[in-house]
Amino acid sequence: MLFGILGETRAWHDDGTEVPLGGPARRALLALLLIRPGEVVPADRLADAIDPDAAVSAHALQSQVSRLRKALGSGAALEAAGAGYRIVVAHDDVDACRFERLAREGRAALHAHDAERAAALLREALELWRGPALAGIAESETAQPAAVRLEEHRLGALEDRIEAECRMGQPAAFVPELRELVGRHPLRERLAGLLMRALFAEGRQAAALVVFEETRRHLAHELGADPSPELVALHRELLSADASPAPGAPPAQLTAFVGRADEVTEVAGLLRAARLVTLIGPGGVGKTRLSVEVAGVAADDVCFVELAPLRDGAGLPQALLRAFGLRENGLGMGDSSQPPVDRLIAALSDRMLLLVLDNCEHVIDDVAALAARLLAVCPRLRVLATSREPLGITGESLWQVKPLDGDAAVRLFTDRARAVRRGFAADPQVVSRICAALDNLPLAIELTAARTRTLDIDDLAGRLDDRLGVAARGIRTMDERHRTLRSVVAWSWDLLSESEQQAARRFTVFAGGATAESALRVCGTDGETLELLVDKSLLEMAEGRYRMLETIGAYGGERLDAAGERESVQHAHAQRILELVRTADPHLRRVEQLEWLPVLTAEHGNFLAALRWAVEAPDVETGLKLLASASNYLWIRGVSASVAPQAIALLEAVGDAPPAGLGEEYVTCVLLAASGVVGRPVWQRHRATAEKVLAAAWSGGRPGRYPVGLFLWMMRSASEADPLSAFALVSSQRDCSEPWARAAARYVSGFGPLGEGNTALAERIFATALEGFRSLGDRWGTALTLDALAGLAGGRGDRAQAIALTDEALSLTEQLGAVEDTVDLLVNRGDYCIGEEAATARADYDKAAGLARRAGSSTCLAAALRGLGDLALLDGDLAEAERLYGEVLERVDPHWVRSVGTRVRTLAGLGRIAEARGDHAVARTRYGEAAQSVAVMGAEVLDVLRLLGLSESIVESVVGAVSPR
Incomplete structure (x- = not known):
């Protein structure tokens, strides 16, 4: 006979027919006896299970036992024993016992790395469940512990089964099931970890990190606890890894490679001998596919750059920066003075890499010039280009790609x-x-x-x-x-139908492909038509996006012009992108920012195309709205400089007065125009007008429409000779009704008392700002505020607190992919350690310098080199310290607010070197320059120097250099 308590209590004969057990009292009695077959259950516990709210007499209990014994017949022995009863059946005849055995064996197989056997055992175990354990009596005091234990085992077995099946492959397939389970069990850390890994395998690293953040919040709110070390370790693992292909990874191929295996070997061999190889041949001959296959065997580190979306060569350096995953500026708006080509050179100078430049023919001259320069100064770089014609530069080896045999x-x-x-x-x-x-x-x-x-x-x-x-x-x-x-x-x-032709020609306005929703909207078509175009090889579908090959796109573009639809379709495209960035904008200031940043990154090419159209049309209103709505994304991702030329062009069209109703859009346009290499004249021309417009938009406690613009205004103005008006404007919003603007204003207003030496008040204000940013889930503002609080802790000598706060900020900048800001934080952490743990400080400075070089960030590298210079000075190596400090002054950006500390420390270090050499006149000059670098911000020199952690003797020297004798 078989028994079941995983659901309603039931029993079956060996032939499968069900045993008529009778009413709920007998089923409850049997269920309690079957929890542990063969063990005696006291009579009072059995009576409680039959009816928890009534006193069941011994006679009544005996009556129920007799009836149950009669129902079971010879299938089970129900015996009186001492003061209770027991049932004697084989353990495997009870579904709960069989479940627990199978679950144990499945977990053991999982631990032994036999995922297939584990999955089979665990599936068999879980299939035994027909409903809640001990249904009908689970809430009774007697049965509740057993029911809870069984349900816990069930959940554990479910976790084991999912993990086993994930190990067998396709973990992303379990995302829906895991999301549902995590929703029902938000405090279950193992489920959260499994969902994070599944999302990561699906290429959704940002979504995986969001799951960690939500779990952390649930644990803190419900239990007052932090995530377990295992979940924290997984979080760090995801931060340091990348499930999806790198930004410049070769495109995934959906079809088999046919007919060119020998060519792959020969071209790969040619690349070992020559640093520049160009695959030439007509369109459609297979150059791109051959380059992808060659890249897969010729190098471990590959960056693949698709140049077909470029309209001209002006955007070539920015395209390469994006392909390398490099930001054009940090969160603090730094490094805007360094041209993109210089950033590329700095990033590639000592990196062994194969750079694949695909579809060069329409920007051939610019590609040739850039490739020649990169190859000349980056000795470990190799380039594989595809083009319909040679680049025509020294050292180029050509490979003619011929049709298939x-x-x-x-x-x-x-x-x-x-x-x-x-x-x-x-x-x-x-x-x-x-x-x-x-x-x-x-x-x-x-x-x-x-x-x-x-x-x-x-x-x-x-x-x-x-x-x-x-x-x-x-x-x-x-x-x-x-x-x-x-x-x-x-x-x-x-051969296409009219509706298919219409969709195909309209699709050509997309740059870098489109999601199904965008394609449907802009092309004015339906999903069936898009799928037919895929079937007929006019479109490709990969990674959730439709794409069109360049050759087909060129023909389709001609058809679009012939149909007289280009203007209207490009307008529809621009409006769709505007709708997308507008929708995303508020989410970028919330916990969802890690989900939305990749969405906008995937649409970056389309955003640039829409912006170019708005500039060329011209459609000033759409252009300004595009820039304003995307400004938060552009700053966080560090690609603001990529739109500076378009922003400048829009300002030229606008003139000196902003269009009616577009004041804030005009302000963000000014900020973005000023982020480029040639942006300073634009800033000087428009700053006064923009500040008036911004003040009007955020007056009277009424929030404006673009909170990030207000915050960035302060960041951009802080290095000006008169930053106080900008400071007052931003800090006036600390009681604003818009939560992100309120947190940002409080962050900014903390620098007021800080500059006046009131560090206690500054810390309270920063703590309030931190609470605001954290409540929203914004990692950007949280990281900036943690850094400010760490600086205060370091300034008062609380090194442990400063390091802990910096570590937390580092975890956030790593999530955002903010390399420059990570460098800044590493340098700051080194500064907190330098006095007591020089080796630890050196490790941070070295790591920061390596990251800065890889990112091609001159200003960030300057900060790291300053730290290494301080170490050399501590070691008494004056020549090395002087060399490093000199390189810092060559690299540091004097117009960037976050560079002030680097410049001040460097000048103070040079003053100390001069003092050590007995050259007091030079020392006084250097200290005076350091003081002036602080004073230009309107802050108290003495307080800022102490906040930077400089010793009292150095502080006195610097202050003395500008004080009356």
Whole structure:
């Protein structure tokens, strides 16, 4: 006989027929006896299970036992024993006992790394459950502990099963189930960890980090506890890893590579001998696919840059910076004075890397100039380019990519035809004739093979003959092959329905692909039409985005112009992108920022395309709104400089007076224009007007529409000769109704008492700002405020607190991918350690310098070198300290507020060197320069110097250099 208590209590004969147990009293009695078969259950506990609210007499209990014994018959022995009863059955005949055995064995298999066996055992165990354990009596005082224990084991087995199945592959498939479980059990850290890993495997690192943050909040709110060391370790692991391909990773390939294995080997060998190899050939011959395959075998560190979306060569350096995952400026708006090319050189100067530049022909001159410069100054760099013509620079090796040979062409056609038509089979000679008519060009073959879904092979061959004019062709010139490919694209296009043609030509306005929603909106089509275009190889679908090959896009663009639709479609595209960035903007100041940042990053090419259209149209209103809505994203991601030329152009169109109703948009445009290399004249011209507009927008306690603009205004103005008006404007909003603006204003207002030496008040204000940012889940503001609090702790000598706060801020900047800000924090942590743990400080400075060099950030590198200079000075190596300090002054940006500390410390260090050498005149000059660097901000020199952690003797020297004698 079999028994079940994992759900309603039931019993079955060996033949599967159910045993009639009777009413709920007998079922409750049996359930309690079956919790631990063979063990005696006291009579009072059995009576409580039968009816917790009534006193069941011994006679009544005995009566129920007799009836149950009669119902079970010979299937089980129900015995009186001492002051109670027991049931004698085999443990495996009880579903709960069998479940626990299988769950134990499954967990053991999991620990032994036998995921397949573990999953099978755990699935079998969980299938035994039919409902809540001990249903009907689980709430009774007698049964409750057992029910709780069984449900806990069930949840543990469920976790084990999911982990086992994740180990077997496709962990992302379990995201929905895990999300539902985490929602029901928000304090279950193992479930949260499994969901984080599953999301990470799905390429959604940001979403995984959000799960950690939400779990941390639940634990703190419900239990007053921190996450376990295991979950914290997983969090750190995710921060230091990257589930999705790197920004410049070669694109994932969805189809098999056919026919060029030997070429891959030969080109890879050529790259070992030559530092620049260019794959040349007509469009559609397979240059891009060959470059991807070569990159996979030729180098461990690869950066793949798709240049087709570029309109001209002006954006080439920024495209490379983005591909390398490098920010153009830090959160504090620094390094704006360093040209993008210089940042690239700094990042690549000592890095062993293969740089793949794909589709160079339309920006060939700019690519040639940049490649020549990078190769000249970056000795470990190699470049693989694809183009329809050579770059034409010294040291270039050319590889002519030719059409496939006959056999490979037939294999490719057959492979792609079978992908759209199961069981495809055709006379190889007919297929060979088709491929020959297509000059064996891979793209032409793929487009044509896609038509086998609806066309017979003989019909297809006949139509191609009519279209191309001949049945087969021999070797012809490159120009003729271009014409062949164009004819095939045109032929494929002509076979589309009108609705398909309309969607395809409208899709060409996208730069870098589109999500389904965006494609549907801008193209004015439906999902079925998009899927048909994918089936016919006019579109590709990968990683949740539709994309169009460059050759097809060029033809489609011509059709868009011919239809007279370009202006209206580009307007629709710009409005869609504006809607997207507007939707995302408030989320970037909340806990969801890690989910929305990747969304906007994926649309960066489309954003730039929409912005260019707005500038060229011109549509000043759309352009200003695009910049304002995306400003938060642009600053956090550090790519504000990439839009500076468009911002400057918009300001030229605007003139000196902002358009009516677009005052705040005008202000953010000024800020973005000033972030570029040539932005300072623009800033000087528009600053006064912009400040008046901003003050009007945020007057009377009424919040403006773009809180980040207000905050960035203070950050940008702080290094001016008269920053106090900007400071007063921002700090006046500390009681604003907009929560993020309120937190930001409190953060800024903390610097007022700080500059006056009232560090206690400053700390209270910063703590309030920190609470505001944390309550919103904004990592950016939280990191900045933690850094300010750490500075206060360090200034009063609380080194442990300063380091703890800096560590927390570091974890946040790492989540944001803010390399420059991570460098700043590492340097600050080194400063807190330098007096007592020089080795620890050196490790932080060295790490910071390495990150800064990799990021190509001159100002950040200056901060790290200053720390190393301080160490050299402590060691008595005056020559090395002087060399390092000199390099710092060459690199530091004098217009960046966050560079003030670096400059002051460096000048003070040079003063100490001069004093050590007995040159008191030079020492006084250096100390005076240090004091002036502080005074320009309107702060008290003495208080700032002490806040920087300088010794009293140095503080006295600096202050004395500017004090009357």
